[in-house]
Amino acid sequence: DQQVKQNSPSLSVQEGRISILNCDYTNSMFDYFLWYKKYPAEGPTFLISISSIKDKNEDGRFTVFLNKSAKHLSLHIVPSQPGDSAVYFCAAGGNQGGKLIFGQGTELSVKP
């Protein structure tokens, strides 16, 4: 049973526009959520996180929104840059003893 889902395998956006990546989860006991970015042939790098007690967290061009009633989170990248082209994974944790549950990933392509 997939507890964390990213339903869009890919997303293409024009440079300078907003990128919105989505993630849904089923377990209401998750305490926090994270987004990771992964370039080909590299390990994922941590991007931004949000606690379940918040609904928004911002870090520069990256903002994560959490809608607990809908069990949905999204990552907004504004403005998008070609260097943002990568696979983005959302992850959830907090009731898993240190484990994170990852989504399938969304490949973002930002075109110049």
Next chain:
Amino acid sequence: DVKVTQSSRYLVKRTGEKVFLECVQDMDHENMFWYRQDPGLGLRLIYFSYDVKMKEKGDIPEGYSVSREKKERFSLILESASTNQTSMYLCASSFMAGFADTQYFGPGTRLTVL
């Protein structure tokens, strides 16, 4: 800076070979993890460890074993490699379980089993 290193970036092995993947972290983290990444399936947890000599099965432990003799080192062992174990293997580490357990990843090992 947190540093997680993996012994090889690319490996090619034959079916039936025993394969060792090594991971070392330099941040004195208690937790260490092994994942595999396959297209469309995301990151799936194979095994993890909370402390030296401790190990716990993840979601897909079949065909794998692990060893953690020292805090900084976590090894993944494929006892008898098979073609369906061709994948990207990722090691990660984090501080002891608690709030916002950010995991830090190594660069990955691309394993091909022929």
